[in-house]
Amino acid sequence: MTQPNVLEAKNLMRSFGGGTGFFDRNKPVIHAINGVSFEIAEGETLGLVGESGSGKSTIGRAVLQLEKPDSGSVKFRGTELTTLSPPQLKPYRKHMQMIFQDPYSALNPRMKVGNFVAEPLVVHQVESGSALTDRVAELFQTVGLDPSFMSRYPHEFSGGQRQRINIARAIALNPAFIVADEPITALDVSIQAQIVNLFQDLQDQLGLAYLFIAHDLSMVRYLCSRVAVMLRGRIVELAPTEQIFADPRHPYTQSLLAAIPVPDPDRKHRPRIPFNVARNIPPRDAPMIEVSPGHYVLDQEIQ
Numbered sequence: 001m002t003q004p005n006v007l008e009a010k011n012l013m014r015s016f017g018g019g020t021g022f023f024d025r026n027k028p029v030i031h032a033i034n035g036v037s038f039e040i041a042e043g044e045t046l047g048l049v050g051e052s053g054s055g056k057s058t059i060g061r062a063v064l065q066l067e068k069p070d071s072g073s074v075k076f077r078g079t080e081l082t083t084l085s086p087p088q089l090k091p092y093r094k095h096m097q098m099i100f101q102d103p104y105s106a107l108n109p110r111m112k113v114g115n116f117v118a119e120p121l122v123v124h125q126v127e128s129g130s131a132l133t134d135r136v137a138e139l140f141q142t143v144g145l146d147p148s149f150m151s152r153y154p155h156e157f158s159g160g161q162r163q164r165i166n167i168a169r170a171i172a173l174n175p176a177f178i179v180a181d182e183p184i185t186a187l188d189v190s191i192q193a194q195i196v197n198l199f200q201d202l203q204d205q206l207g208l209a210y211l212f213i214a215h216d217l218s219m220v221r222y223l224c225s226r227v228a229v230m231l232r233g234r235i236v237e238l239a240p241t242e243q244i245f246a247d248p249r250h251p252y253t254q255s256l257l258a259a260i261p262v263p264d265p266d267r268k269h270r271p272r273i274p275f276n277v278a279r280n281i282p283p284r285d286a287p288m289i290e291v292s293p294g295h296y297v298l299d300q301e302i303q
């Protein structure tokens with residue numbers, strides 16, 4: 001049975017620059033997101049992949065309403081969020097959380113990590129007293145940390161442990177949807193797989209849906225049921241993960257796949273993104289064409 005959508009984003013736009021003041025009037029306008037649409041089903045993981053500056057984080061912030069898009073629609077379980085005021089948004093914030101790339105800067109260095117994890121439960125008045133302590137201990141266990149670590153400070157932990165602490169805080173309020181913005185990029189390769197496994201285990205246990213942002217396709221393969229490939233503010237290809245790997249249609253997707261390291265001693269050339277692909281700004285009005293069930297490619301670029 002197909003799951004209903006937890007999140008629907010439609011035709012999102014967000015530009016920066018092009019100010020009207022004396023100093024910024026000559027700044028070029030950057031269309032950070034330029035007409036982006038996608039859905040995420042309950043309990044699903046959609047990967048969002050693309051090079052630095054392609055607009056991935058801006059999408060993450062826009063869908064969580066941390067930053068309003070200039071136009072477009074974001075629906076959480078059918079409710080339009082873009083028209084809600086901050087007080088109206090508060091009940092929805094509980095259900096949608098974000099995990100950032102740098103696990104240390106997200107933590108407060110002067111706050112015991114137990115208090116950091118407890119904070120959303122206190123702010124939303126979910127738990128207090130010994131029930132709060134018990135819940136935080138349970139959260140530590142859920143993310144694979146010893147509850148006795150609760151009274152320690154962030155600098156006492158490794159990168160992977162810090163990211164586990166951030167994840168514990170993100171799941172504290174039992175969210176339905178998490179934006180994970182390059183959550184493993186800053187970690188050692190040996191730790192990356194552990195955190196990916198943790199994301200998977202939490203999804204199985206809690207029925208979470210993720211928008212999993214990454215700049216390459218290597219880990220996305222293990223975690224995501226579908227992948228959206230971004231180039232300069234637009235999704236240029238969106239398909240089930242196995243389709244992206246087996247039959248990439250957009251030249252940019254093909255170059256991302258070619259860039260995944262493979263242990264092949266005969267491979268002589270390091271693949272590079274073709275200049276004309278990386279330079280090409282996908283037009284806002286080019287439609288997505290469905291080339292096979294669930295596999296969409298930007299019209300102009302089908303191979």
Ligand SMILES: Nc1ncnc2c1ncn2[C@@H]1O[C@H](COP(=O)(O)OP(=O)(O)OP(=O)(O)O)[C@@H](O)[C@H]1O
Pocket residue numbers: 016017030031032050051052053054055056057058059215
């Ligand atoms: N607050 C801002 N002010 C001005 N420009 C911004 C702002 N936020 C993002 N941009 C610009 O919008 C574009 C998209 O940025 P964004 O951070 O969303 O990309 P990204 O794909 O997440 O990149 P990265 O992987 O480096 O985080 C970039 O050109 C960036 O410089």
